[in-house]
Amino acid sequence: MIFTAFFKAVSQLPDPRFQSVLWRGIGITIALLIGCYAGLLGLIDWLASDPITLPGDVEITWFGDLLGFGSLILMLFLSVFLMIPVASVITSLFLDEVADAVEEKHFPNLPPTPAVGFFEGLHDTVNFFGILVAANILAFVLYMVMPFAAVFIFYAMNGYLLGREYFQLAAMRRIGRAGAKSLARQYQGTIWVAGCLMALPLTIPLVNLIIPILGAATFTHIYHALSRRSDRASPSG
Structure with a gap:
């Protein structure tokens, strides 16, 4: 079931709605990075607009240019590390559209779901990102203590977090937050394994976008498969 779901998802990657979400995430990220750099340049220009006078009345007029050049190098360096996580966070704001595209293609008889508000989606995304960062900081400490288990810890932990987040995203659209948590508890092993599959490419640059x-x-x-399984297993089903 997990691999069937995964390959169905991969086969739908050329879908224009998938592509739209991906490129919007990347585009907004680039715009944010450019905006941050422009703000940094403005701050440097304000701080270093006047020449620096050294003892002996020696004026240094190139300090602002040096800071500007240094800030460019710093921004290019940081963008290598910031681009992917920031783009992933921004892309996550639009994932409801991905779920809609999947359901329209593979589950066309389902009724439409209520749209998730932007601020509600932003809250969930920021909350998940915070948990992900905090958990990975904690994991980094564990890597130092148990380096032999670092790979297992990384994939097991991120698999749990990704599985939890993406399953809840898919399920709560149909059965609400409480129903999603209940179904997740029922099939937590399956969800964790599927989350680990999602975690495997996290360390591959660009692919993780x-x-x-x-x-x-x-x-x-996976949600629809588990929902059908749960319905068949229930006495009333």
């Missing part, structure tokens, strides 16, 4: 989209699509399929 599409993980939020693949995760949302894969777990939409």
Whole structure:
């Protein structure tokens, strides 16, 4: 079931709605990085607008240029590390559209779901990102203590977090937050394994940009499969 869901998600990557979410995430990220750099240049210009006078009345007029050049190097360096996580966070704001695209193609008879408000989606995304960062900081400490288990800790922890987040995203659209948590508890092993599958490409540059989209699509399929299984297993089903 997990691999079937995953390959269905991969096969839908060319979908224009998937592509739209991906490029919006990347575009907004680039715009934010450029905006941050422009703000940094403005701050440098304000701080270093006047020449620096050294003892002996020696004026240094090139200090602002040096800071500007240094800030460019720093921004290029930081963008290597910031681009992917920031783009992933921003892309996550639009994942409801990915789930809609999956359901329209593979589950066309379902009724439409109420749209998730922007601020509600932003709250969930920021909350998840905070948990992800905090958990990985804690994991870094564990890496130092148990380096032999670092790889297992990384994939096990991120698999749990990604599985939890993406399953909840898919399920709560149909059965609400409480129903999503209840179903997740029932199939937590399956969700964790699927989350680990999503975590595997996290360390591959550029490929990890599409993980939020693949995760949302894969777990939409998984949610519907587990929901049907749960209905069949229930006495009333």
